[in-house]
Amino acid sequence: MARVEALVIGGGATGAGVARDLALRGVEVLLLERGDFCNGASGGNHGMLHSGARYAVKDPGSAADCASESRVLRRIAPYCIEDCGGVFVSLPEDDPTYPDRFERACKSTGVVYSPLTVQEARGIEPELSPEIRSAFSVNDASLDPFALVLGNMESARDAGAKVLNYKSIQSFKVGRGSIDEVIFRDAVTGEADKVKPEVVVNAAGAWAGELAAMARVKLEVQVDKGTMVVIDGRHTRGLVNRLRSPTNGDIVVPNHSSTIIGTTSAPMSRPGPACATKEDVQELSQQATRICPSLAKGRAVRAYAGIRALSPAATGRDASRGYQVVEHSRQGVDNLVSILGGKLTTYRLMAEKTADLACLTLGSTRSGRTAQAPLCEDEGEPHLEGSLQMYSRRIWRKYGPGREKVLAACAQRSRGTEVVCSCEQVLLGELEHFAAHPDVRTLSDLTRRTRAGMGYCQSGMCALQALSSLASRTEQDPKRMLEEFLSERWKGLSPVLEGDQLRQEVLKRYLLTGTYHLSIREGGC
Amino acid sequence: MLRELPPIKVDALVIGHGASGLMAASALASQNNNVLVVGKGATATSMSTGCISYIRKDILRQERGAIDLEALARSVHPFNDIMERGSLALEEVLLQVSSFFQRSLSDQGLEMTDDAFHFFDMLTNAGTMYSCSIAPSFTASGRLDRLREGSLALLGIEGHRDLDPRLVAAMCAGHVDGVRVRPYWRKLDCMGHGGMTATEAAARFKNGGTQELIKTISDLEEDSVAIPPLFGLQSVHKGMSELCSESEKNVFELVTPMSLPGLRLQDAMERSAVGHGCHLMKNHLVTRLEVKRERAVSALIETPTRRQAVSFNSLILATGDLVGGGLALAGREVVDPFSTFKVGWFGKTEPLPGQTRYDAAMRQVVEAGYLVTHEMRLMTKEGRPFENAFGAGSTLASFSFPTGVGLGGELLTAWIAAEYAKEGS
Numbered sequence: 001m002a003r004v005e006a007l008v009i010g011g012g013a014t015g016a017g018v019a020r021d022l023a024l025r026g027v028e029v030l031l032l033e034r035g036d037f038c039n040g041a042s043g044g045n046h047g048m049l050h051s052g053a054r055y056a057v058k059d060p061g062s063a064a065d066c067a068s069e070s071r072v073l074r075r076i077a078p079y080c081i082e083d084c085g086g087v088f089v090s091l092p093e094d095d096p097t098y099p100d101r102f103e104r105a106c107k108s109t110g111v112v113y114s115p116l117t118v119q120e121a122r123g124i125e126p127e128l129s130p131e132i133r134s135a136f137s138v139n140d141a142s143l144d145p146f147a148l149v150l151g152n153m154e155s156a157r158d159a160g161a162k163v164l165n166y167k168s169i170q171s172f173k174v175g176r177g178s179i180d181e182v183i184f185r186d187a188v189t190g191e192a193d194k195v196k197p198e199v200v201v202n203a204a205g206a207w208a209g210e211l212a213a214m215a216r217v218k219l220e221v222q223v224d225k226g227t228m229v230v231i232d233g234r235h236t237r238g239l240v241n242r243l244r245s246p247t248n249g250d251i252v253v254p255n256h257s258s259t260i261i262g263t264t265s266a267p268m269s270r271p272g273p274a275c276a277t278k279e280d281v282q283e284l285s286q287q288a289t290r291i292c293p294s295l296a297k298g299r300a301v302r303a304y305a306g307i308r309a310l311s312p313a314a315t316g317r318d319a320s321r322g323y324q325v326v327e328h329s330r331q332g333v334d335n336l337v338s339i340l341g342g343k344l345t346t347y348r349l350m351a352e353k354t355a356d357l358a359c360l361t362l363g364s365t366r367s368g369r370t371a372q373a374p375l376c377e378d379e380g381e382p383h384l385e386g387s388l389q390m391y392s393r394r395i396w397r398k399y400g401p402g403r404e405k406v407l408a409a410c411a412q413r414s415r416g417t418e419v420v421c422s423c424e425q426v427l428l429g430e431l432e433h434f435a436a437h438p439d440v441r442t443l444s445d446l447t448r449r450t451r452a453g454m455g456y457c458q459s460g461m462c463a464l465q466a467l468s469s470l471a472s473r474t475e476q477d478p479k480r481m482l483e484e485f486l487s488e489r490w491k492g493l494s495p496v497l498e499g500d501q502l503r504q505e506v507l508k509r510y511l512l513t514g515t516y517h518l519s520i521r522e523g524g525c
Numbered sequence: 526m527l528r529e530l531p532p533i534k535v536d537a538l539v540i541g542h543g544a545s546g547l548m549a550a551s552a553l554a555s556q557n558n559n560v561l562v563v564g565k566g567a568t569a570t571s572m573s574t575g576c577i578s579y580i581r582k583d584i585l586r587q588e589r590g591a592i593d594l595e596a597l598a599r600s601v602h603p604f605n606d607i608m609e610r611g612s613l614a615l616e617e618v619l620l621q622v623s624s625f626f627q628r629s630l631s632d633q634g635l636e637m638t639d640d641a642f643h644f645f646d647m648l649t650n651a652g653t654m655y656s657c658s659i660a661p662s663f664t665a666s667g668r669l670d671r672l673r674e675g676s677l678a679l680l681g682i683e684g685h686r687d688l689d690p691r692l693v694a695a696m697c698a699g700h701v702d703g704v705r706v707r708p709y710w711r712k713l714d715c716m717g718h719g720g721m722t723a724t725e726a727a728a729r730f731k732n733g734g735t736q737e738l739i740k741t742i743s744d745l746e747e748d749s750v751a752i753p754p755l756f757g758l759q760s761v762h763k764g765m766s767e768l769c770s771e772s773e774k775n776v777f778e779l780v781t782p783m784s785l786p787g788l789r790l791q792d793a794m795e796r797s798a799v800g801h802g803c804h805l806m807k808n809h810l811v812t813r814l815e816v817k818r819e820r821a822v823s824a825l826i827e828t829p830t831r832r833q834a835v836s837f838n839s840l841i842l843a844t845g846d847l848v849g850g851g852l853a854l855a856g857r858e859v860v861d862p863f864s865t866f867k868v869g870w871f872g873k874t875e876p877l878p879g880q881t882r883y884d885a886a887m888r889q890v891v892e893a894g895y896l897v898t899h900e901m902r903l904m905t906k907e908g909r910p911f912e913n914a915f916g917a918g919s920t921l922a923s924f925s926f927p928t929g930v931g932l933g934g935e936l937l938t939a940w941i942a943a944e945y946a947k948e949g950s
């Protein structure tokens with residue numbers, strides 16, 4: 001049976017960070033993820049690189065971590081960060097004492113801010129409501145979580161880690177005080193396999209409690225759902241936050257060709273599929289248009305939800321966004337380390353602390369290097385000839401480690417520079433490159449990597465093209481693949497459909513379901 | 526300022542110039558009625574693949590089992606009313622519609638010969654003329670019989686998006702017994718660079734197939750070759766037979782969701798309607814209707830610069846569904862843009878076997894439309910039938926494709942509407 005020094009469970013930001021960190025220390029690592037990477041919270045968040053301001057008042061520890069880690073990430077992963085800055089603004093109905101508390105808290109936690117007059121704020125963000133009362137500018141930024149996580153995976157691989165998606169952990173064989181064997185299954189083929197790890201890192205996010213239970217130890221996890229809505233087009237230059245104690249619908253984040261508004265907070269009794277509801281969408285739109293009225297005119301493209309694992313001390317908004325590294329030796333399992341909570345912004349720090357503990361178990365004293373080592377070397381974008389030149393800059397910014405291979409695919413394949421997803425300006429070469437990647441099994445996997453289908457028309461135009469790229473190399477029934485994909489897109493569409501968009505969706509269905517006789521699963525959860 | 530033109534008077538006004546409007550108009554005009562068709566915007570008909578079910582007359586005659594009339598009537602309102610209460614026998618009507626339709630199309634050079642039936646029992650393909658289908662469930666249930674043996678080349682032409690050979694090959698996999706299907710991409714110099722739409726291709730291939738295309742087809746080793754739609758209505762016959770004879774292969778067009786073969790059907794039906802003596806006003810919008818009790822009396826026709834009132838004896842509303850733009854939406858509610866007629870949804874309608882089950886909201890939106898009696902009479906908001914206003918086609922409740930019956934149903938309802946409208950004229 002295969003042996004490995006460290007097994008990391010969970011392919012979100014935290015797991016990816018731990019795998020990379022350990023691999024860079026020379027540890028032999030295997031990472032297993034049940035779905036595709038970003039299957040959990042790491043694929044269901046706003047993509048906000050927190051300056052710490054949002055948590056300054058209520059959760060100073062997290063704020064300080066965010067403040068320092070956001071600086072680290074700007075250094076090591078600039079490719080997936082759009083450093084567009086942010087403002088915090090309050091409205092007449094908001095607590096008038098909050099701005100003072102905010103300012104004091106930022107000072108004491110090291111969060112960089114500067115006060116703005118209302119005129120200055122509206123100069124920076126012309127779409128802000130004329131009703132705003134007080135404003136601050138902060139160093140928030142927009143972060144592409146998919147690019148961040150996939151970049152970490154690639155970098156971990158480069159450092160020697162073995163990283164696999166669609167492998168679901170089934171059970172542990174717990175011997176005398178430690179996990180001896182881990183049994184996992186291929187989520188697509190159903191094939192079972194096992195591995196003997198020296199140390200196991202449980203980075204399963206909201207599901208961490210389930211994993212701990214497999215090792216017969218108790219780990220309390222608070223599970224909480226949050227919804228986001230994607231609005232077509234960019235309505236603000238940078239991020240906009242409501243200057244009040246965090247509640248629903250406070251955040252506006254420009255992201256690629258769209259604007260994301262979020263979020264809600266609703267405790268769940270156990271982790272499961274998270275679906276956005278029509279009520280969530282209404283509440284978010286209502287709140288966000290108070291800050292930025294132009295959002296009311298924007299077209300909602302999609303709604304999605306993520307689930308957070310919060311520290312169990314308090315629930316919902318009151319729970320700390322801090323993290324917790326749990327060593328289970330006191331509960332009788334020596335080689336299991338769990339990591340809980342935190343933010344995308346602080347994933348690297350959390351990963352480093354977790355890796356420290358895992359190394360201790362392995363008896364290794366090597367220290368982490370992730371604060372210094374960039375995810376991909378920035379040797380400047382390559383100079384290219386011909387039609388590719390106009391796309392190369394975007395591709396260079398869009399993909400991290402491995403981006404030279406994406407560019408090569410566009411340059412070398414026939415029709416490689418043809419635009420196949422006009423919403424997100426994705427080239428056929430990008431699609432074909434990722435379609436050939438062993439990690440990619442479904443159309444959604446392709447979307448997560450290339451953004452094809454994420455835009456305005458929600459894959460109306462590119463789904464068939466993507467299928468064409470993928471179908472030629474998989475054994476799966478292409479019709480089923482398309483049905484799965486459309487059902488997934490439909491899940492995000494159904495809560496936001498109205499008016500003209502509904503009309504277009506009807507046409508899309510005519511095109512795809514009418515002519516191909518596909519069946520799309522009924523919406524949501 | 527809008528220029529006001531003097532009012533006109535016609536026997537029948539048809540609003541909407543898709544398959545149903547043109548069918549009703551032709552049927553009325555062929556009986557010496559003075560008919561005006563007013564339509565604006567792209568019709569769903571022109572966007573469709575043009576596969577028409579339920580009206581193939583030889584099937585109806587010889588293989589009655591091929592269409593389950595009972596099931597059709599039960600599942601699709603108002604067919605069940607027609608069957609049970611109507612004075613018209615459904616089967617009789619189907620025969621009349623199909624022969625009228627086929628005659629009209631063949632007058633326009635679109636012959637519904639056996640050629641159109643290669644692959645299926647139930648589907649004809651007036652829109653494309655040649656054996657169409659790639660919809661896998663069609664091929665799975667239907668026949669690729671002519672290709673039971675041998676080999677089929679799928680020929681994609683670079684810059685022409687309508688046929689992606691790899692995709693079709695993938696979607697066909699496992700469905701085409703014994704036939705080796707192989708995808709190819711080829712570049713044609715005559716197509717130039719960049720993308721090309723079906724209409725652009727039609728202009729390029731106006732004078733038949735080019736030598737370059739013939740050579741490309743001949744060079745393939747397979748004995749059958751599927752190509753994307755390249756020809757317009759005027760040249761499709763000539764072009765396709767030239768390709769077949771010169772390459773000595775069985776060449777046919779493959780229709781995929783990316784192509785617009787419905788343009789040909791639209792073109793043929795428009796010409797047929799004009800041939801029957803209809804007056805066709807395209808790019809004109811009917812903005813208002815005047816109604817007195819249960820009678821519609823006049824309508825207002827507008828362009829961005831002109832406006833004209835038209836009065837009529839009977840009215841046929843064939844304005845299409847949401848895609849065609851005939852129904853308006855208020856949030857997720859389907860409403861009548863004329864604020865005149867009753868709109869509704871048959872909440873209990875179960876989809877036909879094998880059809881998609883929609884998310885409830887979506888299904889309601891797709892299936893909602895004008896409510897009519899079994900004589901296709903539109904109803905007042907209170908539910909009283911109109912004396913002289915009729916509905917036809919996809920604008921009727923439960924008649925939207927794909928939950929409804931598509932073009933076959935549009936033609937049928939149009940025919941029935943015209944039958945009763947005649948009496949009023």
Ligand SMILES: Cc1cc2nc3c(=O)[nH]c(=O)nc-3n(C[C@H](O)[C@H](O)[C@H](O)COP(=O)(O)OP(=O)(O)OC[C@H]3O[C@@H](n4cnc5c(N)ncnc54)[C@H](O)[C@@H]3O)c2cc1C
Binds near residue numbers: 035047
């Ligand atoms: C609504 C919302 C908005 C947020 N917005 C932001 C933001 O703007 N900025 C920010 O910094 N943070 C944000 N966060 C927080 C951030 O998303 C999370 O902290 C972070 O993504 C957690 O990553 P993770 O890897 O720990 O967990 P996850 O991403 O949830 O990863 C856990 C993984 O474990 C896998 N797994 C579970 N069980 C098994 C098994 N048996 N076998 C194998 N694999 C398994 C899951 O499939 C999953 O992929 C937000 C969170 C939510 C919910």
Ligand SMILES: Cc1cc2nc3c(=O)[nH]c(=O)nc-3n(C[C@H](O)[C@H](O)[C@H](O)COP(=O)(O)OP(=O)(O)OC[C@H]3O[C@@H](n4cnc5c(N)ncnc54)[C@H](O)[C@@H]3O)c2cc1C
Binds near residue numbers: 576920931
């Ligand atoms: C992509 C696609 C593929 C399809 N494939 C098939 C297929 O293979 N087989 C099949 O049977 N069916 C198919 N259908 C469905 C079929 O095309 C439609 O059901 C049918 O064409 C509807 O015809 P219609 O005459 O009712 O409406 P339409 O063809 O939509 O015509 C109505 C016209 O009236 C116009 N109009 C509306 N209001 C006004 C007004 N106030 N004044 C003036 N004009 C107005 C509209 O703009 C529209 O142009 C397909 C549809 C689509 C979109």
